[in-house]
Amino acid sequence: MNRLRAFGRIVLAILRELADENAYRRHLAAHGRAHSRREWQRFSEERLRAKFVRPRCC
Amino acid sequence: MKKGLGVILWAAVSVVAAFSLAGIALNRGESINSIWLVLAAACTFLLGFRFYAKFISLRVMKLDDNRATPAERLRNGHDFEPTNKWILFGHHFAAIAGPGPLVGPVLAAQFGYLPGTLWIIIGAVLAGAVQDFVILFASMRRNGKSLGEMAREEVGKIGGVTALVTVLLIMVIILAVIALVVVNALKGSPWGAFTVAATMPIAIFMGLYLRFWRPGKVLETSVIGFGLVVAAIFGGQAVSHSPALAPLFTLSGVALALAVIVYGFFASALPVWLLLAPRDYLSTFVKLGVVLMLGVGILFIRPDLQMPAFTRFTDGTGPVFAGKIFPFCFITIACGAVSGFHSLISSGTTPKMIGKEWHAWPIGYGSMLLEGFVAIMATIAACVLQPGVYFAVNSPAGIVGGTPDAAVATISSWGFPVSVADMQGLATDVGEATLFHRTGGAPSLALGMAHIFASSGGGRAILAFWYHFAIMFEALFILTLIDAGTRVGRFMLQDALGHVWKPLGRTSWMPGVIATSAAVVCAWGYFLYQGVRDPLGGINSLWPLFGISNQLLATVALCVATTIIIKMHGARYAWITVTPLCWLVVVTFTAGLQKIFSPLPRLGFLARARELTSALESGQVAAGKVAETQTLIFNERLDAVVCGIFLVLVAAIVLDSLRVWVGVLRGTREARVTETPFVMSKLRPEEI
Numbered sequence: 191m192n193r194l195r196a197f198g199r200i201v202l203a204i205l206r207e208l209a210d211e212n213a214y215r216r217h218l219a220a221h222g223r224a225h226s227r228r229e230w231q232r233f234s235e236e237r238l239r240a241k242f243v244r245p246r247c248c
Numbered sequence: 249m250k251k252g253l254g255v256i257l258w259a260a261v262s263v264v265a266a267f268s269l270a271g272i273a274l275n276r277g278e279s280i281n282s283i284w285l286v287l288a289a290a291c292t293f294l295l296g297f298r299f300y301a302k303f304i305s306l307r308v309m310k311l312d313d314n315r316a317t318p319a320e321r322l323r324n325g326h327d328f329e330p331t332n333k334w335i336l337f338g339h340h341f342a343a344i345a346g347p348g349p350l351v352g353p354v355l356a357a358q359f360g361y362l363p364g365t366l367w368i369i370i371g372a373v374l375a376g377a378v379q380d381f382v383i384l385f386a387s388m389r390r391n392g393k394s395l396g397e398m399a400r401e402e403v404g405k406i407g408g409v410t411a412l413v414t415v416l417l418i419m420v421i422i423l424a425v426i427a428l429v430v431v432n433a434l435k436g437s438p439w440g441a442f443t444v445a446a447t448m449p450i451a452i453f454m455g456l457y458l459r460f461w462r463p464g465k466v467l468e469t470s471v472i473g474f475g476l477v478v479a480a481i482f483g484g485q486a487v488s489h490s491p492a493l494a495p496l497f498t499l500s501g502v503a504l505a506l507a508v509i510v511y512g513f514f515a516s517a518l519p520v521w522l523l524l525a526p527r528d529y530l531s532t533f534v535k536l537g538v539v540l541m542l543g544v545g546i547l548f549i550r551p552d553l554q555m556p557a558f559t560r561f562t563d564g565t566g567p568v569f570a571g572k573i574f575p576f577c578f579i580t581i582a583c584g585a586v587s588g589f590h591s592l593i594s595s596g597t598t599p600k601m602i603g604k605e606w607h608a609w610p611i612g613y614g615s616m617l618l619e620g621f622v623a624i625m626a627t628i629a630a631c632v633l634q635p636g637v638y639f640a641v642n643s644p645a646g647i648v649g650g651t652p653d654a655a656v657a658t659i660s661s662w663g664f665p666v667s668v669a670d671m672q673g674l675a676t677d678v679g680e681a682t683l684f685h686r687t688g689g690a691p692s693l694a695l696g697m698a699h700i701f702a703s704s705g706g707g708r709a710i711l712a713f714w715y716h717f718a719i720m721f722e723a724l725f726i727l728t729l730i731d732a733g734t735r736v737g738r739f740m741l742q743d744a745l746g747h748v749w750k751p752l753g754r755t756s757w758m759p760g761v762i763a764t765s766a767a768v769v770c771a772w773g774y775f776l777y778q779g780v781r782d783p784l785g786g787i788n789s790l791w792p793l794f795g796i797s798n799q800l801l802a803t804v805a806l807c808v809a810t811t812i813i814i815k816m817h818g819a820r821y822a823w824i825t826v827t828p829l830c831w832l833v834v835v836t837f838t839a840g841l842q843k844i845f846s847p848l849p850r851l852g853f854l855a856r857a858r859e860l861t862s863a864l865e866s867g868q869v870a871a872g873k874v875a876e877t878q879t880l881i882f883n884e885r886l887d888a889v890v891c892g893i894f895l896v897l898v899a900a901i902v903l904d905s906l907r908v909w910v911g912v913l914r915g916t917r918e919a920r921v922t923e924t925p926f927v928m929s930k931l932r933p934e935e936i
Binding site (some may be wrong): 191200203204205206207208209210211212213214216217218219221225226227229230231235236237238239240241242243244245246247248 | 277324325326327329331332334335336337338339342343344345346348368383415419422426458459460463464465466468520521524525529533536580583587589590591592597605729732733735736739796798
């Protein structure tokens with residue numbers, strides 16, 4: 191049961207990583223800022239700008 | 249005791265791998281259960297991962313968890329961040345898994361189930377995963393440098409320039425070919441066209457929701473988006489039955505191609521958060537979910553393969569694409585066995601997030617094996633179809649005849665019986681007017697997936713839903729690749745043109761953005777339009793070009809990898825990357841030369857141009873078709889030139905690398921390894 195829970199936690203963490211939610215948390219922690227709409231927009235713009243200049247795999 | 253159990257376990261895995269491989273390779277004349285393909289791949293991949301990859305890790309790379317990775321040394325909370333290995337595994341896999349490992353194996357199924365399966369299994373273990381792993385390792389030891397930077401530093405300027413030009417060319421070809429796959433899947437299909445069109449306003453709604461209403465809630469937004477997309481599939485069914493709406497969404501190939509081109513232009517120029525990003529999030533989750541569902545479905549129903557081990561088309565006369573099994577099987581299946589594009593991901597985000605060096609083993613090598621497994625599942629999905637149905641769907645009208653009667657007569661004469669009634673029944677079951685001439689691989693993959701999903705529960709009653717769900721899934725992430733790829737191409741072009749005229753390099757200067765977006769869209773749009781108008785289906789010309797360009801990029805990556813290994817160990821372990829490199833060079837050159845110079849008009853670009861020219865000169869072309877024929881002749885010559893450029897690039901990078909290797913081995917050139925110096929890691933395992 192514990193292993194199943196740990197597996198579930200990993201799956202959720204992977205989804206959060208893919209969703210950039212983990213990266214957003216790291217961003218808030220690194221800059222010591224609180225979550226707000228403006229902060230998300232700032233993070234998102236910077237993140238997406240970096241993300242969509244790299245070639246995507248086929 | 250534990251060691252003894254390990255030996256017994258791995259011996260058992262080896263025996264199962266050997267029996268499964270022998271079973272699928274030696275079976276003739278009887279249908280075979282798909283579970284044998286799954287077992288053969290799973291056990292071989294496990295052995296490759298446990299023994300071959302570990303050997304490379306220990307002897308060649310000398311991975312060391314005491315050595316601080318760039319993620320630890322340069323940690324900044326953005327790009328450089330030590331990440332849990334399983335999270336990074338999922339992230340890396342999602343980044344490398346595109347439409348290639350799904351579409352390529354479906355097209356290669358025209359040779360039978362065996363050639364593609366063996367190439368995927370052997371290629372993934374000895375070539376693809378090795379390339380991904382070594383490049384990931386090399387980038388990780390060089391502060392996350394890109395493939396282009398490593399090529400320039402390790403091989404020389406030619407290597408760097410080749411990598412850049414290759415990436416630009418491959419982007420143009422890949423965007424054209426995957427757009428063609430979508431166009432061919434949606435033409436004449438109001439249900440599919442409506443569903444895919446609906447994903448655009450849904451993505452825009454998601455973008456607004458995420459930016460203004462629920463900032464940061466990407467998972468929540470994606471769940472809502474997924475619900476809306478499923479609703480759009482049902483909406484598409486209603487549209488297809490509506491006498492007023494159905495004609496609006498029943499589009500020809502040319503109309504769809506123009507729509508995709510216009511879409512590509514706007515999507516690449518619009519703000520990323522509005523359309524591209526929400527669509528990208530959604531397509532990533534749907535992609536992973538569908539791959540998982542397909543795997544579970546195959547294990548659950550264990551379908552029999554209807555396709556024989558080999559078909560008569562190993563001789564090069566196949567209707568899906570022309571060319572013999574060697575080299576075209578190995579060009580058609582690039583992603584899934586070895587894909588040069590992966591080297592860009594392995595030298596992109598991933599090396600900057602690895603917390604401990606040994607994590608590169610499952611992430612670099614293991615992720616590629618999982619992609620190989622996806623390719624095996626795609627092979628199974630294509631081969632569970634009756635061969636007659638497979639060929640009726642995948643053969644262009646120019647080969648089998650334009651009418652259903654002509655097509656079934658031609659296909660049945662090849663020994664793959666199929667009737668018009670069979671095809672009509674199947675089309676009705678999936679809610680389509682017809683399934684003839686749906687080239688490109690996506691519809692037959694969707695049929696196979698729908699068959700597997702429906703057999704897991706629901707039966708024929710929900711076959712139509714699953715077919716359109718699969719089409720939506722393929723189109724969703726192909727369109728994401730198109731808009732993201734166009735944007736990336738635009739940035740690369742702006743970067744290059746900025747050296748000529750500075751304003752063009754500024755991403756905030758609107759005229760420059762519009763001009764470069766238009767240039768990139770026109771480049772791939774031209775090849776797409778050419779593919780749509782091609783009487784031979786377009787895939788016959790464009791997919792081999794894509795395969796050759798992708799393998800060219802793999803050649804660049806393996807040249808860089810070999811150079812690094814030779815600088816580290818001399819010639820001792822060079823065989824690890826030289827073996828797949830030699831294979832790829834032989835395959836790429838043979839395929840490229842055949843595509844240019846083969847005297848067979850269906851295979852050789854120049855031969856077809858000559859055939860069309862001679863038809864034009866002898867007056868066999870109707871007056872109304874003269875301009876179209878002249879365009880076809882130009883296109884064939886253009887394809888020959890593009891193919892020739894690829895071959896010149898392969899020769900340049902290989903010769904330049906050889907010069908470096910010989911110099912290092914003879915001692916006339918310094919074997920300088922450009923790794924960052926050793927720094928002791930202070931990162932505790934529990935921190936990641």
